[in-house]
Amino acid sequence: MITGEIRNKIDKIWTDMWAGGITNPLTVIEQLTYLMFIRSLDEKELEMESVEALSGEEMPKIFPQDKAGQDMRWSKFKTKDSRAIYDIVGSKVFPFIKAMNGKNTSAFSRYMQDAMFLIPTPQVLQKIITGLDELYEHDIKDLDMQGDVYEYMLGKLSTAGQNGQFRTPKQIRDMMVRLLDPAPDNKVCDPACGTAGFLVSIAEYIREKYETEMTPEQWEHFGGAMFTGFDTDRTMLRISAMNLMLHSITQPRIEYVDSVSKQNSISSAYDIILANPPFTGTIDTESINDNLKAVCSSKKTELLFVALFLRMLRKGGRCSCIVPDGVLFGTTRAHKALRKELVENHQLQTVISMPSGVFKPYAGVSTAILVFTKTGAGGTDKVWFYDMRADGYSLDDKRTPIEDNDIPDIIARFHNPEGEADRKPTEQSFFVEKSAIVANDYDLSINRYKEIVYEKVVYDAPAVIMDRLDKLNLDIAAKMEELRGLIGE
Structure with a gap:
């Protein structure tokens, strides 16, 4: 601490x-x-x-x-x-x-x-x-404290304008890890790793949950082969390698790779992918890996990365990733193709809509978390939506701690789907049938399915309101006369 x-x-x-x-x-x-x-x-x-x-x-x-x-x-x-x-x-x-x-x-x-x-x-x-x-x-005093100190230092990047793009708030990372519940034998990857925050959150979770029962082979796996991260900034690679080393991971695969390019041909290799890929920018069409174009023909990095996650996961592998809201409702052919791929050919489980202040002070973009499993054979029968309104911090530039926090509720409800079965679209979380999503052109925006209950307000009849105004005017006139009398004295 x-x-x-x-x-x-x-x-x-x-x-x-x-x-x-x-x-x-x-x-x-x-x-x-x-x-x-x-x-x-x-x-x-x-x-x-x-x-x-x-x-x-x-x-x-x-x-x-x-x-x-x-x-x-x-x-x-x-x-x-x-x-x-x-x-x-x-x-x-x-x-x-x-x-x-x-x-x-x-x-x-x-x-x-x-x-x-x-x-x-x-x-x-x-x-x-x-x-x-x-x-x-x-x-x-120990490795945990050393890691915490480095994490605090890295947190200062979040207040530094453009550099903040490398940082996903720790409470969001930890929530995403708990949704996927990784195990000691898993192989995990972040193809846009930045400072390796997601990999560190996985490491902390594994140690917290399994430390007393892990075998020597699992500890050896934990020390290196379990973790893979790619980035195109060598400074980030140095920082992420140090961050992992301070968390007892001395042999991770941390490499300089443009993940969505032809340089990366990895396929069906990982059990878990956690990522917050780049939201902005396009890349040269010639450099994009052809099998990503087959899923969604686009130069937009936020679409290409989701297609990449599907390729890099093994069958049965799971992903939790952050995407800008445009991915959920964009109307281009590439946007629709990607959403259709998730819903029809794999198992899309969850869409968590996050408030726009989560990435402040350096970005006010509205984002969501997608949770899905690679199956290659469909499996989406209904999708769970959650409207996150608070993450334990104010949604202004200061991001100070507050009591309102939906994260514990999200984790509890995600792991208890039976309890969500009867919840209505008027509530904060609810299921949407696949047929409704297909009918809406695979739109995954929560606002498309959420129902807002309007309370009926009953007003008095106009004649009653007019009588009330007349009475008020008479009262005002009487008070004015009384005031004039006081002034005259």
Whole structure:
């Protein structure tokens, strides 16, 4: 749990970097990520030295054993003069970690080749190292806390305009994970992973639910093969690999892949897909994978990604993804073709309409969550709709915590479909028969099926209202006369 004191310490580090001239929040996160990685290498080396001292067996080393190599360790340079620290980190440690690909097995090290050391002055670097060290020495007690601290740092991207596109609010991610209820043997993927938030939420859920009963084989699977993420931004890949590493996942498949292009031919590979794909923009028609065009001939990324999820899931695999409302009711041939594919050839289970403020302050777009299972043989007989009105936070730019929260109700009702059978379209959640959806041209907008109950208001007859007005006018005239009398006195 991140306390106010820990938040203040992180905010202080952030302010020091901001004052030093690093004003892009993504750059702040990236530079902090490098330093946290450098510190983690020294921690791992200290652990191996401890094991070596106890067992007498020689353990593999990360740093060269000569003086220059040992000087690169966090525990050795952190107390030096600021100029010495800056020289060591900038000219020795940073080139060392950039060259670690192939020598180090973490996914993070694979994306270091084009990393840049951008901390401007020795004084700023010393403040950051002191601040991080204080956090680790006094506040970060375990891996969970380390992950929470990094999550809090990543949360600052949400307040940074365009960079916020990489962040789905944690409460929404956690809800989507609980809807799918992943298991330790599943293979999971986010083909537009950003900072790996969905993969981290799955990891947290697996540990919370299954930690005491997982086999050694399942733990090995959890450490790497279980998780796959793709992105087209190498900065995001570095951050997501670090985020997963801080949650005990050292060998995920985190790769630079344009997921909807011909570069990605993965098919029928995953049990679970969770994603918030790009909403805006189109891509070059020539680069789009042909089998996606077969589902919906479009250049719109939000349509192509849903078609991609269907291709990448194995039969019986499940997906929970966020789409802009336009996907639900768009009238183009591609929009209709995609919705028809979901309803007719697979099992579309749920459409959760979310309020437009969920992605504020950086976007006010209305969105929905689709939950479906790949079958290849139909299976949609009715679809459950839910009109989410609150997610536990205000829907303005500040997004402050509030009591109203539909998320627990959504999760409970989703896992108890029998209890939803008799609910009417006038209520917050209800089922819609497939035949009604087909009759409406596969429109999946909740407003198409929701019924609004209008209360009849009975007014008095006009003559009665006129009499009442006459009486009021007489009362006003009498009061005016009384007032004139008081003034005359």
